[in-house]
Amino acid sequence: MTTSAAAESLxxxxxxxxxxxxxxxxxxxxxxxxxxxNDSIRLTLGFFIISALDLLTPSSPTPLVPPEDRTRLRDxxxxxxxxxxxxxxxxxxxxxxALTTKFxxxxxxxxxxxxxxxxxxxxxFALLCLGVLAEGEGSDTFRGVDxxxxxxxxxxxxxxxxxxxxxxxxxxxxxxxxxxxxxxIAAIIRWALGGAEGDRSxxxxxxxxxxxxxxxxxxxxxxxxxxxxxSHSGYAYCAVAALALLDSADPDPQAIxxxxxxxxxxxxxxxxxxxxxxxxxxxxxxDDNDDDNDASNHxxxxxxxxxxxxxxxxxxxxxxxxxxLPDTCYTWWNSGALSLLGESNLINREPAxxxxxxxxxxxxxxxxKHPGGPPDVYHAYMGLAALATMAGAEGEPGLRLFDPRLxxxxxxxxxxxxxxxxxxxxxxxxxxxxxxxxx
Amino acid sequence: xxxxNKAGISKAKEAEAKQQEAAPQPQTVRELEWQRYRSTxxxxxxxxxxxxxxxxxxxxxxxxxxxxxxxxxxxxxLSKKGQRELWKHLSDANIxxxxxxxxxxxxxxxxxxxxxxxxxxxxxxxxxxxxxxxISELHLESTFFKVNRERADSKTRNEATGEIYTITExxxxxxxxxxxxxxxxxxELYGVKTSSYARDPAWDDVVPIPQEEPEGALSAIAYADxxxxxxxxxxxxxxxxxxxxxxxxxxxxxxxxxxxHYTVWLYRFxxxxxxxxxxxxxxxxxxEVSFEHLKNYQIWHHRQQLVDLYYPTxxxxxxxxxxxxxxxxxxxxxxxSKDTKNYHVWCYRxxxxxxxxxxxxxxxxxxxxxxxxxxxxxxxxxxHRFFIVFNNPTLTTPNSLATEHDPLVPEFVxxxxxxxxxxKIILAPQNQSSWNYLRGVxxxxxxxxxTVFNFVNRFVKNLGEGDGDEEVLSSYALDLLADIYNEAxxxxxxxxxxxxxxxxxxxxxxxxxxxxRQMLGK
Numbered sequence: 001m002t003t004s005a006a007a008e009s010l011x012x013x014x015x016x017x018x019x020x021x022x023x024x025x026x027x028x029x030x031x032x033x034x035x036x037x038n039d040s041i042r043l044t045l046g047f048f049i050i051s052a053l054d055l056l057t058p059s060s061p062t063p064l065v066p067p068e069d070r071t072r073l074r075d076x077x078x079x080x081x082x083x084x085x086x087x088x089x090x091x092x093x094x095x096x097x098a099l100t101t102k103f104x105x106x107x108x109x110x111x112x113x114x115x116x117x118x119x120x121x122x123x124x125f126a127l128l129c130l131g132v133l134a135e136g137e138g139s140d141t142f143r144g145v146d147x148x149x150x151x152x153x154x155x156x157x158x159x160x161x162x163x164x165x166x167x168x169x170x171x172x173x174x175x176x177x178x179x180x181x182x183x184x185i186a187a188i189i190r191w192a193l194g195g196a197e198g199d200r201s202x203x204x205x206x207x208x209x210x211x212x213x214x215x216x217x218x219x220x221x222x223x224x225x226x227x228x229x230x231s232h233s234g235y236a237y238c239a240v241a242a243l244a245l246l247d248s249a250d251p252d253p254q255a256i257x258x259x260x261x262x263x264x265x266x267x268x269x270x271x272x273x274x275x276x277x278x279x280x281x282x283x284x285x286x287d288d289n290d291d292d293n294d295a296s297n298h299x300x301x302x303x304x305x306x307x308x309x310x311x312x313x314x315x316x317x318x319x320x321x322x323x324x325l326p327d328t329c330y331t332w333w334n335s336g337a338l339s340l341l342g343e344s345n346l347i348n349r350e351p352a353x354x355x356x357x358x359x360x361x362x363x364x365x366x367x368x369k370h371p372g373g374p375p376d377v378y379h380a381y382m383g384l385a386a387l388a389t390m391a392g393a394e395g396e397p398g399l400r401l402f403d404p405r406l407x408x409x410x411x412x413x414x415x416x417x418x419x420x421x422x423x424x425x426x427x428x429x430x431x432x433x434x435x436x437x438x439x
Numbered sequence: 440x441x442x443x444n445k446a447g448i449s450k451a452k453e454a455e456a457k458q459q460e461a462a463p464q465p466q467t468v469r470e471l472e473w474q475r476y477r478s479t480x481x482x483x484x485x486x487x488x489x490x491x492x493x494x495x496x497x498x499x500x501x502x503x504x505x506x507x508x509x510x511x512x513x514x515x516x517l518s519k520k521g522q523r524e525l526w527k528h529l530s531d532a533n534i535x536x537x538x539x540x541x542x543x544x545x546x547x548x549x550x551x552x553x554x555x556x557x558x559x560x561x562x563x564x565x566x567x568x569x570x571x572x573x574i575s576e577l578h579l580e581s582t583f584f585k586v587n588r589e590r591a592d593s594k595t596r597n598e599a600t601g602e603i604y605t606i607t608e609x610x611x612x613x614x615x616x617x618x619x620x621x622x623x624x625x626x627e628l629y630g631v632k633t634s635s636y637a638r639d640p641a642w643d644d645v646v647p648i649p650q651e652e653p654e655g656a657l658s659a660i661a662y663a664d665x666x667x668x669x670x671x672x673x674x675x676x677x678x679x680x681x682x683x684x685x686x687x688x689x690x691x692x693x694x695x696x697x698x699x700h701y702t703v704w705l706y707r708f709x710x711x712x713x714x715x716x717x718x719x720x721x722x723x724x725x726x727e728v729s730f731e732h733l734k735n736y737q738i739w740h741h742r743q744q745l746v747d748l749y750y751p752t753x754x755x756x757x758x759x760x761x762x763x764x765x766x767x768x769x770x771x772x773x774x775x776s777k778d779t780k781n782y783h784v785w786c787y788r789x790x791x792x793x794x795x796x797x798x799x800x801x802x803x804x805x806x807x808x809x810x811x812x813x814x815x816x817x818x819x820x821x822x823h824r825f826f827i828v829f830n831n832p833t834l835t836t837p838n839s840l841a842t843e844h845d846p847l848v849p850e851f852v853x854x855x856x857x858x859x860x861x862x863k864i865i866l867a868p869q870n871q872s873s874w875n876y877l878r879g880v881x882x883x884x885x886x887x888x889x890t891v892f893n894f895v896n897r898f899v900k901n902l903g904e905g906d907g908d909e910e911v912l913s914s915y916a917l918d919l920l921a922d923i924y925n926e927a928x929x930x931x932x933x934x935x936x937x938x939x940x941x942x943x944x945x946x947x948x949x950x951x952x953x954x955x956r957q958m959l960g961k
Binding site for chain 2: 026027030031032033035036037038039040041042043045046049050072073075076077079089091092093094095096099114116117119166167169170175176177214215217218219220221225227228229230231232266267269270272276277279280281313316321322323324343345346347348351
């Protein structure tokens with residue numbers, strides 16, 4: 001737990017106990033039927049739940065995820081691993097073992113029979129989950145993960161233009177759009193499993209990826225889903241974080257620091273300009289109707305800069321695109337991106353905190369998307385991520401220190417780094433069954 | 440010793456029998472069972488209620504002999520003489536040799552509402568038994584149906600009639616009705632739900648594959664009705680790559696409950712191809728789904744795949760392409776009417792422009808204009824405008840980045856776009872979309888920022904001349920002004936702009952304006 005003079009002046013403070021209750025309910029009970037449409041991303045939901053509890057650790061005298069639970073959950077995550085590389089998004093995507101493998105007479109090897117169940121996003125979140133659930137300093141974090149198969153599979157998901165898809169189809173094609181999120185996930189997997197290590201035979205085409213990201217900067221400085229689409233903070237974060245992870249995993253000790261961030265963003269000042277402009281004064285009323293799609297699209301113009309008032313700015317929300325309403329998660333995406341660009345001080349922190357703590361934080365804990373709305377697992381996590389990131393090296397009282405590259409606690413990130421080291425030096429381990437592909 | 444009368448029944452028992460005749464009628468099944476027990480085990484009743492000692496010596500003997508007879512294998516251990524004596528005695532005692540077993544409290548179990556079935560009235564219990572036997576009856580008929588169907592499938596001949604077994608539509612309808620009845624009876628009696636797939640004989644050949652989940656799994660979901668069953672059938676048919684109409688329907692059901700399922704869409708596309716379903720027909724269905732699930736991404740990916748499949752078949756026919764473009768356009772406008780900024784729809788629109796070569800299309804250009812007119816702050820519309828102007832293959836360099844100068848773009852285009860942006864800025868000076876657009880155009884055309892100095896200056900008056908006189912109609916104008924001065928080398932004026940922004944005209948970004956001032960020095 002961090003304390004400092006600045007912590008005393010934080011207004012309002014985070015009511016961590018309330019959030020712990022919310023997350024423990026999510027952890028212990030079954031999610032309601034509205035979440036049926038999230039069935040294919042249960043691994044992602046699970047990540048938010050356990051990582052939130054991990055972040056809230058300093059606020060609880062006893063471990064929020066006890067050791068016996070950690071073992072059981074690790075096993076649950078590992079059961080989602082596809083025998084031929086990658087992870088499936090949920091148990092409904094895991095077939096009985098006999099149906100996952102077939103003999104390919106052409107290559108005379110066993111290959112995946114249901115390749116499309118292995119999903120890139122699921123794989124990234126699986127590794128992050130294992131990081132959060134790891135014990136000790138983390139050498140065993142990735143025990144049971146098939147590093148070679150996963151990295152080999154990841155390579156197959158990259159197209160010639162450098163972008164990544166979501167899954168492989170049955171006939172080996174890449175499916176899923178050229179989404180910036182997949183680029184980010186690919187960078188996470190590469191960092192976590194050491195794709196850049198050794199002879200780099202397991203590494204994907206980094207330069208092509210950087211070129212793809214580069215093409216996504218828009219005329220207003222932001223980054224889009226992929227080339228030429230509208231600028232969007234979520235994709236901006238994914239682009240910057242992907243590049244930051246390429247830098248973190250850079251095997252070349254002589255390399256210029258942040259060379260990938262510079263290579264991947266044609267104009268960093270323009271991107272910063274875009275990101276800082278996502279923050280604006282919140283002037284909503286108490287009867288905000290967030291269910292009305294149309295209302296969220298037509299916010300009042302931000303006339304506040306032109307007002308004559310000298311009053312201190314009370315609350316500021318963030319949007320992800322120009323002229324849209326504030327949404328809790330964009331407080332995270334924007335501050336995360338700026339933090340990775342080394343410019344987190346450009347955010348006006350106090351009003352940003354106040355907006356989410358007073359307007360979107362819910363009575364029962366968690367955060368909602370819009371003021372007055374119900375909390376959901378995704379926005380509840382992003383709210384915590386935003387608070388932790390904006391607090392920087394000091395940390396937000398009640399929360400662990402945060403790693404904005406991976407959107408997890410710094411502890412979890414450190415354990416993952418340790419695990420990678422352990423995987424790559426099998427001679428030092430007693431019974432390493434990970435580092436080669438034979439069965 | 441009381442006299443043994445011919446019936447061998449003691450007075451105590453006589454009294455007991457009289458008592459029983461006077462006893463009230465049993466109301467519940469339990470009561471009935473107890474009554475039967477006592478009437479067929481009169482001696483046991485006395486032993487249980489009063490103790491063995493209370494029996495007369497004759498009755499004690501009878502009781503013990505009865506126990507002997509009722510214990511399997513014991514009679515055979517007696518000598519022949521002993522057995523003769525035993526039977527003679529029991530025959531003289533004139534007492535039932537067989538009795539109903541002693542009722543147990545829990546022998547009827549509980550119904551689905553937790554009520555003890557032993558407490559059912561006699562009518563209720565009779566109804567209950569009837570339902571149970573009805574289920575058995577139906578089950579038997581269902582078995583006959585399955586046997587006949589197998590015979591029909593393997594074209595077996597009926598030996599008696601010489602005809603090959605067939606299953607008619609009526610047979611199937613009857614079986615469906617049968618299963619429906621069984622399902623509702625099972626639900627009534629046991630609270631068990633039978634999935635619609637288990638009730639449908641058309642799905643009998645599929646062995647469903649439910650998901651495997653240990654207790655206490657993470658992020659478990661209380662699924663909506665039928666989802667788990669439908670998924671177990673989907674997994675089974677996907678595993679064998681079945682491409683039939685029933686599977687198409689199944690994908691529709693899954694998509695309705697979980698449109699973000701990342702493999703069902705791929706599977707559906709494979710079915711559409713295999714069954715040669717017309718793309719327009721599939722698009723019609725997809726349109727409905729799109730209205731239902733506005734934020735879903737997979738829907739648009741599926742649409743794109745369909746268009747990729749369809750386009751080569753109409754490519755050669757210009758009219759057909761135009762008609763298709765119009766239909767798509769109309770549908771997109773319907774989507775926009777629900778949400779003018781739907782990101783997926785705008786991305787798909789870009790795809791369509793490229794695919795159908797709509798760069799120079801008037802409807803396309805007019806539409807974007809109209810959307811900007813309608814809402815100057817619709818940044819998606821501005822973004823699309825930039826796309827169709829600066830990516831037009833006939834007028835621009837392929838692969839030119841959005842952030843860089845493109846020498847191929849004609850001057851008239853740059854001029855037109857600058858004017859357009861300025862027009863819109865005047866209508867709403869504090870709208871960043873139009874200012875960003877202006878900047879983007881200037882960079883594309885490699886036009887010095889100073890070119891728009893007079894225009895920008897309209898929005899800023901008496902800068903730095905005190906709060907009373909200073910007038911700023913647009914903070915974005917002041918931002919651009921700073922860049923103009925910086926480009927021209929007038930660092931002090933640039934600094935003034937940035938300072939005033941931080942101090943007054945855009946105080947939220949105080950830290951940013953300070954940062955910009957620092958950058959000026961470099």
